Amino acid sequence: MGDFWVFGYGSLMWRPGFAHIEAQRARLFGYRRALCIYSFVHRGTPARPGLVLGLDRGGSCVGMAFRVPGDSRAEVVAYLRAREQVTGVYLERLLPLRLENGDRVEAVAYIADRGHEQYAGALAAADAAAVVSGAIGQSGNNEAYVTSTLEHLQALGIRDRWLEDVCGQITAV
Numbered sequence: 001m002g003d004f005w006v007f008g009y010g011s012l013m014w015r016p017g018f019a020h021i022e023a024q025r026a027r028l029f030g031y032r033r034a035l036c037i038y039s040f041v042h043r044g045t046p047a048r049p050g051l052v053l054g055l056d057r058g059g060s061c062v063g064m065a066f067r068v069p070g071d072s073r074a075e076v077v078a079y080l081r082a083r084e085q086v087t088g089v090y091l092e093r094l095l096p097l098r099l100e101n102g103d104r105v106e107a108v109a110y111i112a113d114r115g116h117e118q119y120a121g122a123l124a125a126a127d128a129a130a131v132v133s134g135a136i137g138q139s140g141n142n143e144a145y146v147t148s149t150l151e152h153l154q155a156l157g158i159r160d161r162w163l164e165d166v167c168g169q170i171t172a173v
Helices: 070-084 125-132 142-155 161-170
Strands: 004-008 022-039 050-068 090-099 104-112
Touching (some): 050 070, 050 125, 050 142, 125 142
Parallel strands (some): 004 104
């Protein structure tokens, strides 16, 4: 099998964790980046959940697409499943992207499972900020996760107004 693509919309963008031979900005249509997943492990607990990013239906999302050599497929997909499927809240899909250079490719992406108990739904920025504020999990503070995500997006030149609104309201909560 030939090379394949992986789409990152959160930490995969700046910390993919796998070898790739090309990376470029890409847009996924039909899904948006959202704090729509309750975190019971990494950024919260079952008693005090936090929120982490997911791809939820609607809109579009600018992220990074990584081209991976075909002979690394099994290793990279196994790595992605271990990283993204800790609690089974994401669904692995092959979705069409438009790369920054105009090419269209299909990429492995992980979307929010709307039927999973950790799916938070479409939250208003103020509601997301309230959940994030004070939540802490095994990987640390939820507020730091959200603000760091926004900083990384900004460093890549990616604007996410909703996430900016959430961050602005975290400090106000």
